[in-house]
Amino acid sequence: MTESDLLPINFSISDRAKIEIGNMRKYYEEQFPSDPVVAVMIGWGLFHFNSGETGENVVVGFYQQSQLDDFAHGIQEVAGMKVVFFTIPKYHARFDGKVIEYAPERGFYLREP
Secondary structure (H helix, E strand, C coil), X not given: CCHHHCCCCCCEECHHHHXXXXXXXXXXXXXXCCCCEXXXXXXXXXXXXXXXXXXXXXXXXXXXXXXXXXXXHHEEEECCEEEEEECCHHHHHHHCCCEEEEECCCEEEEECC
16 A cells, blocks of 8 residues: 555444453553554455355454554554554445444444435
């Protein structure tokens, strides 16, 4: 992804989702203490389950300090967090005006404001 490919963040993040991202980040950093998280990655993912079913949903991950040169140009801010919005134009509109929410039974998902 280059700077010219950068799609602007067009969503917000709920307090519940921010808490869960924080919990995930803490766990992640415990696994990789020498390479801290620099930014949250948010994107759209396609899933293939062992049952043969497929699904789509919000994906949350992390970029570490050692990867900074590869993604620094993509860092944006939302909800007080540094975020790399890793998506393509095809999925960008799905996020438009939505709120990223979290529920234990659903994981991360998009909802109306």
